[in-house]
Every structure is written in C-alpha cells, then in structure tokens.
Amino acid sequence: MSIEKTEKIRAFGFVVPALLWTVAFFVIPFAVMVVLSLAHLEGRDVVQTFDLGNYVRIFSEPSLVKGIVVSLEITFVVTIVSVLLAWPLAWIIAMQVPKKWQRLAIMLAVLPFWTSYVVRSYSWALVLGENGVVMQTLIGIGILDEPIQIMATRTATIIGFVHFFVMLLTLTIYSNLVQLSPNYARAAQDLGASIWNTMRLVIVPLTLPGIMTGAFLTFVLCIGDYITPQILGGGNELTMPQLIMLQLGRRGDFPMASALSIVLMCIVTLAYFASARWLKMERV
Amino acid sequence: MRNLTLKAVPVTVALLTSTTALYAEGELNALIWCDHADAALLEPFEQAHDVRVNVKEYEGTAAGLAIIDQSRPGDWDVMVIDGVDVGRAVDLGLLAPLPVDQLATASFFPEVVMAENNVINGVTYAVTEKFGYNTIAYDRTKVDPADLESMSGLWLEKYAGRIGIYDYYLPMVGMVGLEQGINTADLTPENVESLRDRLYSLKAASRQVGEVVSSQTALATGEIDILFGGGEWLTAVLAAENPDLDWTIPSEGAVRWAQSIAVMADSERQDLALEFVKYVTSPEGQARLATSSCYWGMPANTEAGEFLADDQKAILRWDQQPEYLQNTQLYPTPDAELDRAMQDLWTDMIQQ
Incomplete structure (x- = not known):
C-alpha cells in the first residue's frame, strides 16, 4: 500500500466518528421524521400514506398559518432589536472599557446566562406583571395612571427574548470588534471621515460577520423556542414550537408534529442561505 | 396503506x-x-x-x-x-x-x-x-359573586380583560357547552361548532389562556380576577396566602374531573x-x-x-359535595372525530 493511500485511510479514520455521529443523530432521525410527516393520524392510529396532506393543512388551516406568521414576526423583531442593542454595548466594552476591565465587563454583560432559562422567564413574568417593578415604577413617576397589560402579550415575549439574545449577540460582536485593528478607524479619519461615517462605512461593515453570526443564532434559537412564549405570551397566540408541542402532548399527532418541524427546519435553512455569505465563524 | x-x-x-x-x-x-x-x-x-x-x-x-x-x-x-x-x-x-x-x-x-x-x-x-371541578375561580375582593351565579357573567363588560381561561380544551368546551344548554355527554362535532362564537367572544374578553402554573400565578398576583376552568384544585394551595380566592359552581353546572x-x-x-x-x-x-x-x-x-x-x-367544601355532585357533569368522552373537532376549535380560539 502506498504512503499516499495510507494517509488517505488515516485521514478518513479521523472523519469516521464525526460522520457516524451525524448519521446516527441527524441523518437517520431526520429521514424518519420526513417519512413520518408523510403519514397521518386516522382515529388514534398513525397510518403511513406517503402523501402531502399534513403540509397542505399547514399552509391552508388559518390557525397553523398564523403560527408560522407569529413565529416569523416575533423572530424578526427580536433579532433586529437585539442587534440594535447589542452592537453599541459590544462597542462600548471593546473600545471604551480599559483592556484590564473588559473581561469583567463581558462577564457582567452575560451574567444572566448563569441563571436557568425557565427561572429567568418566570422572573420576567413577575417583573412585567401589573404589580411588578416596571408597572409600579411607571405609575410611581407619573408616566401611567393605571397599569397597562404587558404580561401575557407578544411584547412580554419579545422582552424576554431580547434580554436573552442581547447577551449572545454582545459576545459575538465583541469578539469580532476586538480583532479589528484600530488603524482602520484612524485611516478613515485621516482621510476626512467623520466619526459617524467611520462607524457607518468602516467599523460596522467590518463587524458584519459577528453581527450576522449572532443574528443567525438568535433567529434559530428564537424561532425554535417554546418556553418563553409559553410563559410570557399568556397563550394568547401560538408560535410554531407551541403548535408542535400541542400536536405531541394533546393530540398524539406525531405526523403533523413532524411536518411542522420540517417546515420549521426549512425556514431555518432559508435563513442560513440568506445570511451564509456573512457567516464567517473564524472571525468571531 | x-x-x-x-x-x-x-x-x-x-x-x-x-x-x-x-x-x-x-x-x-x-x-x-x-x-x-x-x-x-x-x-x-x-x-x-x-x-x-x-x-x-x-x-x-x-x-x-x-x-x-x-x-x-x-x-x-x-x-x-x-x-x-x-x-x-x-x-x-x-x-x-x-x-x-x-x-x-x-x-x-x-x-x-x-x-x-x-x-x-x-x-x-x-x-x-x-x-374535583373545572368551574369558576375568582378573587372575592374584585368580583361580585352574584355575577357568577350564572356562567353568562363571564361575558359581562366589566370583567373584560380580567379573565383567564384554563388551557384544557376538554373541560372548557364542556363548560361553554353547558352554558349553551348542551350536556357534556351530548357534544357532537356539529354542536361543538355552534360554540365557536361564544368561545371567540370569551377569548376576546380574556387576558390569557394558561396552564395550571401560569393560571395560578396570574390569579395569585392579581393579573386576572377570574379563572374560567378553575376550582378547588387551583385555589386550595393558594388559600393560606390569599384567603380571598374563592370558587363557585354556576347555575348551569360545571364539569367534574x-x-x-x-x-x-x-x-x-x-x-x-x-x-x-x-x-x-x-x-x-x-x-x-x-x-x-x-x-x-x-x-x-x-x-x-x-x-x-x-x-x-x-x-x-366537604359539606357541599352532595349539592356539587348533583349539579356537575363528567368530562366529555370524545371519540377521535369529536376530539379533533374540539381541539381544532380550541386552537382556532387561541389564535384569534
């Protein structure tokens, strides 16, 4: 056996564990889910029909269509708001905080990550409630005369999400910012650019990989999240993960749950392709 | 196949x-x-x-x-x-x-x-x-008990935005059926459909549709004053902290779990x-x-x-049980078709 062939076999050997892992825990379950999504529930039995009935229902039943729309609306708003809040925060930490304090600043910024996701959501439920800190403060300083409803609304869901994802985005954008040479900004200003134009035309475009990586992760995690809308949304509208759980927990309709999951996966895939050109993980 | x-x-x-x-x-x-x-x-x-x-x-x-x-x-x-x-x-x-x-x-x-x-x-x-009972739980300090002697009190304008709905379609569709004069045992896919407007208007007047914990939290923290579907199973554990939480069985009856x-x-x-x-x-x-x-x-x-x-x-309410047992009906026992009709209606209501 030639050395070259031995090297190829050895290289392949390194890949095999990852390949087996992916096949066992992604490819096979995904294939089973696709097949199951082409079945339907007849009475209480799963009947394999290999038709697209579930997909037709998803895009024709108003309650299911609304689930997709609600999920997309919430996800887009959360992603945009999180980016808008995280970028300045990351910039302040990376550019304004002295180097020796940056580690502490980042740690403080992501401190809420240390608490349980469910506990954090319930905490928001108490904070945003009628007798919560937010409402009582607004009433106390005279901005409101009486409480308004935030809890059990889409706004509460978005606030809960944004709180979580700003931390995530701050990390990805910060790690991108600290890799930038200060010479970029100096060069732009030497050439007459204002601070605003330096930011807009130089710094922000250079941090696009960090922004897009964080935004993509935000999109994926947000659109697939069940807990936050369940706790903070008040059950007043259902997102896709809630609809999936409803099929599983209440109806025992695994085919429809599979079909909804595949639609969800397709949406995430589309989001990936839309942002792929900026996704440079080595830059964050 | x-x-x-x-x-x-x-x-x-x-x-x-x-x-x-x-x-x-x-x-x-x-x-x-x-x-x-x-x-x-x-x-x-x-x-x-x-x-x-x-x-x-x-x-x-x-x-x-x-x-x-x-x-x-x-x-x-x-x-x-x-x-x-x-x-x-x-x-x-x-x-x-x-x-x-x-x-x-x-x-x-x-x-x-x-x-x-x-x-x-x-x-x-x-x-x-x-x-126990899926019926109506409420805060005595904020709700007039007389209003809830009939289930129709839930649709009163003064309680709009103060109601929570327990998120379990079986007893809740059963309850609305009772309000409309349909016994739980007589529910069919056809007459379930006739409850659609009534459910939609209740949803419009409600603040949230929640499972046990979020319903308890909302009632305990004053987010809602009435929980449609609540009963002793929900208020009993809160009684020590908030003795004003109460429950009642309206004249139309309630659903017994x-x-x-x-x-x-x-x-x-x-x-x-x-x-x-x-x-x-x-x-x-x-x-x-x-x-x-x-x-x-x-x-x-x-x-x-x-x-x-x-x-x-x-x-x-140990001593009231004979009266309650008399005035309540068992959960609906749907076949697959009725179950689907009820669940579809419930999902549609939430998505309103």
Whole structure:
C-alpha cells in the first residue's frame, strides 16, 4: 500500500466518528421524521400514506398559518432589536472599557446566562406583571395612571427574548470588534471621515460577520423556542414550537408534529442561505 | 396503506427524562399526575413495604400513552389516568383487572365510583381516587359573586380583560357547552361548532389562556380576577396566602374531573402495584392525596374525612359535595372525530 493511500485511510479514520455521529443523530432521525410527516393520524392510529396532506393543512388551516406568521414576526423583531442593542454595548466594552476591565465587563454583560432559562422567564413574568417593578415604577413617576397589560402579550415575549439574545449577540460582536485593528478607524479619519461615517462605512461593515453570526443564532434559537412564549405570551397566540408541542402532548399527532418541524427546519435553512455569505465563524 | 406503530420514531424523551433506574429490586414504577409525587403521600407506603416508588409525571392522556408506547412492556407498574380515558387504555390492552373485593369502593361517594368508566365488560380495571371541578375561580375582593351565579357573567363588560381561561380544551368546551344548554355527554362535532362564537367572544374578553402554573400565578398576583376552568384544585394551595380566592359552581353546572388509578397489565410486580392502589384509595392515603402539594382535590373515599382537619375540609367544601355532585357533569368522552373537532376549535380560539 502506498504512503499516499495510507494517509488517505488515516485521514478518513479521523472523519469516521464525526460522520457516524451525524448519521446516527441527524441523518437517520431526520429521514424518519420526513417519512413520518408523510403519514397521518386516522382515529388514534398513525397510518403511513406517503402523501402531502399534513403540509397542505399547514399552509391552508388559518390557525397553523398564523403560527408560522407569529413565529416569523416575533423572530424578526427580536433579532433586529437585539442587534440594535447589542452592537453599541459590544462597542462600548471593546473600545471604551480599559483592556484590564473588559473581561469583567463581558462577564457582567452575560451574567444572566448563569441563571436557568425557565427561572429567568418566570422572573420576567413577575417583573412585567401589573404589580411588578416596571408597572409600579411607571405609575410611581407619573408616566401611567393605571397599569397597562404587558404580561401575557407578544411584547412580554419579545422582552424576554431580547434580554436573552442581547447577551449572545454582545459576545459575538465583541469578539469580532476586538480583532479589528484600530488603524482602520484612524485611516478613515485621516482621510476626512467623520466619526459617524467611520462607524457607518468602516467599523460596522467590518463587524458584519459577528453581527450576522449572532443574528443567525438568535433567529434559530428564537424561532425554535417554546418556553418563553409559553410563559410570557399568556397563550394568547401560538408560535410554531407551541403548535408542535400541542400536536405531541394533546393530540398524539406525531405526523403533523413532524411536518411542522420540517417546515420549521426549512425556514431555518432559508435563513442560513440568506445570511451564509456573512457567516464567517473564524472571525468571531 | 400500512398501519405503523412506529415505536422507534417518537423521540424517547420519556425514558430519557426518567430519573430513576427501572427494573431495580424493591421498586415500583408509577406513571402519575403531579399530585402523586408528593413525598408525604409516597413515604408511608415506601416505609411500610420497604420499596422505592419511582414516579414519572405526565399531563394529558395522549402524552401518557406516548410514554408507554416508547417504553418496554413491564416498565410501568401503576398508572394514574383520567377517569374518562380508562376505556381507551383498556382497549389498548394496557390495564390489568383489579380484584373488586379488595377495593374500598363501598365507602366512596357513589357518584364517583364511576363503574361506567372503570368497569369494562364486567371487569374492573381502575378505581377512582380523586375528583374535583373545572368551574369558576375568582378573587372575592374584585368580583361580585352574584355575577357568577350564572356562567353568562363571564361575558359581562366589566370583567373584560380580567379573565383567564384554563388551557384544557376538554373541560372548557364542556363548560361553554353547558352554558349553551348542551350536556357534556351530548357534544357532537356539529354542536361543538355552534360554540365557536361564544368561545371567540370569551377569548376576546380574556387576558390569557394558561396552564395550571401560569393560571395560578396570574390569579395569585392579581393579573386576572377570574379563572374560567378553575376550582378547588387551583385555589386550595393558594388559600393560606390569599384567603380571598374563592370558587363557585354556576347555575348551569360545571364539569367534574375524576382521576383513576390502575395496575399495568405488563407489570411484573402486580401484587405490589395492587398494594399501592389499595394504599392510595385507603382513608389515610386518600387524605394525603387530597391535600397533595401539587394540587388539592376531593378524595373519592368518604372515610378520608376522618383524616382531614376541619380547615382542610372547609377548603375542599366537604359539606357541599352532595349539592356539587348533583349539579356537575363528567368530562366529555370524545371519540377521535369529536376530539379533533374540539381541539381544532380550541386552537382556532387561541389564535384569534
């Protein structure tokens, strides 16, 4: 056996564990889910029909269509708001905080990550409630005369999400910012650019990989999240993960749950392709 | 067409989340509702029989059946199940016959023996252990009780935005059916559809549609003043903190829930499982189950009263039970078509 062939076999050997892992825990379950999504529930039995009935229902039943729309609306708003809040925060930490304090600043910024996701959501439920800190403060300083409803609304869901994802985005954008040479900004200003134009035309475009990586992760995690809308949304509208759980927990309709999951996966895939050109993980 | 059981398909969440080893000696594996997870209920049995009771909580019969479907035969010894779904489990061959002479049903409230549910073709497969009501819970300081003497009070303008709806379609569609003069046993896919406008208008007047914990939280924190679907199971655990929380059964009636306990047909510890059933339905076990930390409810066994304190009986409305039992109906028992119609309607209502 030639050395070259031995090297190829050895290289392949390194890949095999990852390949087996992916096949066992992604490819096979995904294939089973696709097949199951082409079945339907007849009475209480799963009947394999290999038709697209579930997909037709998803895009024709108003309650299911609304689930997709609600999920997309919430996800887009959360992603945009999180980016808008995280970028300045990351910039302040990376550019304004002295180097020796940056580690502490980042740690403080992501401190809420240390608490349980469910506990954090319930905490928001108490904070945003009628007798919560937010409402009582607004009433106390005279901005409101009486409480308004935030809890059990889409706004509460978005606030809960944004709180979580700003931390995530701050990390990805910060790690991108600290890799930038200060010479970029100096060069732009030497050439007459204002601070605003330096930011807009130089710094922000250079941090696009960090922004897009964080935004993509935000999109994926947000659109697939069940807990936050369940706790903070008040059950007043259902997102896709809630609809999936409803099929599983209440109806025992695994085919429809599979079909909804595949639609969800397709949406995430589309989001990936839309942002792929900026996704440079080595830059964050 | 090929009928698939597809046992391998549903993710094995249930087994993965089961925290204790199955098949160990001196153990009993129980598929339960959360009220059975209370140590105060389990420990006396564990000490008396020198065993460990491993519990796995579930909500909703579909979820319970999915867990069993993903388990190996014999994994589970005991199952707590919605009283109206016993027949469904028997049809699937899941439950073992129980020896009638060893059950304490003679001292049960007659209305909750529920032979029509627990006895199939003359064979007893389950025994009722606890019951209560899905009705209307409210805060006495914010709601005029007179308004809720009729269920139509929920649609009063003054309570718009102050109502929470318990997110469980079976009792809730049943309740709205009662309000419209339809008995729970008479619900059909056609007349369920006629409840659509009534449900939509209730949703429009409500603040949230929530499961147990979020409903409790909302009522306790004053987010809502009325919980449609609430009852003693929701207010009892909050009574110490907020004695103003109350519940009522309106003139149209309410829906009565009842949970049964059964021994699994494939259990390899049938004797021990039966002992557990006997313990849970004994007066002492019933009193502990009635006041379980997860939620309270009336014990099926009237002799449990001897083991309950007066204040506990007052919270459970022990003395009003004859009247309540008279004025309430069992959950709807839908076939697949009706179940689908009810669930579709419920989902549509939430998405309004």
